[in-house]
Amino acid sequence: MDATKLLGKRSVDALCRIAEILKTAGTPFAAVGASAFLLHGIDLRRTTRDLDLAVAIEGGLTAIRPLLLEADLTSTGIEHRFCMPDGSEIDVLAVDPSASPPFEIRLSDEDRIRAVGLPEGIRHAAPIPIDDCHVPLAPLCLLIANKLCGATSVNRPYDLDDACAAMEMYEASGDAGSRSTTSGSRDLSSKRPALFSPDATPRS
Numbered sequence: 001m002d003a004t005k006l007l008g009k010r011s012v013d014a015l016c017r018i019a020e021i022l023k024t025a026g027t028p029f030a031a032v033g034a035s036a037f038l039l040h041g042i043d044l045r046r047t048t049r050d051l052d053l054a055v056a057i058e059g060g061l062t063a064i065r066p067l068l069l070e071a072d073l074t075s076t077g078i079e080h081r082f083c084m085p086d087g088s089e090i091d092v093l094a095v096d097p098s099a100s101p102p103f104e105i106r107l108s109d110e111d112r113i114r115a116v117g118l119p120e121g122i123r124h125a126a127p128i129p130i131d132d133c134h135v136p137l138a139p140l141c142l143l144i145a146n147k148l149c150g151a152t153s154v155n156r157p158y159d160l161d162d163a164c165a166a167m168e169m170y171e172a173s174g175d176a177g178s179r180s181t182t183s184g185s186r187d188l189s190s191k192r193p194a195l196f197s198p199d200a201t202p203r204s
Helices: 003-007 009-025 033-039 060-070 118-123 140-150 159-173
Strands: 029-032 052-056 081-083 089-095 104-106 112-114 126-130 133-137
Touching: 003 009, 003 033, 009 029, 009 052, 009 060, 009 089, 009 126, 009 133, 029 033, 029 118, 033 052, 033 140, 033 159, 052 118, 060 089, 060 104, 089 104, 089 118, 118 140, 140 159
Parallel strands: 029 133, 052 089
Antiparallel strands: 029 052, 081 089, 104 112, 126 133
16 A cells, blocks of 8 residues: 555655654654554545544653644644644644553643553554654554544544444454555464454453
8 A cells, every 4th residue: 555645745744754753752652543544454434634643651742742842843723733844734642651541631621532542552553664754553453442432422423434444354354463554565374353253252
């Protein structure tokens, strides 16, 4: 698959730029959201080029903001959304590993974004080649978990459709640790168990 064709040249350039910023700072991160699904080869059945990155940093958004502003990104009216110098926007979902629970993103107005699966997505992300850079991509199964959680919110109508499309692919080929990537290669030697199995025995 061609990342530029999937996401568009502008989005790929923005993704590579911010990836370099985070790598230089030593901040763990992973591509998540709609762009990550596209990079996994998922047909979302809708047109989207949203860019989302999950980052792990003590202090959350308060800690990551100065780093991004120093790199010439600018704030927007949405606290976790930043504007790149070329005008493209990217959502930075900063999870604080020291916080409890670790999957909540705390905003300055005391509001919180539930980020189920994102801490694990960062920890288990696998780097994939995108144009002239490498970007860690969160595993498909964890992206699905995040979408299913988001589907319970009344203002996220696409999340269930995205999760169902992804689960169809997961069942067909297995997640295989994010090996279905833009490189076009796929290694199914470590195929994961099916998400749903009629023969599965419930755990006590």
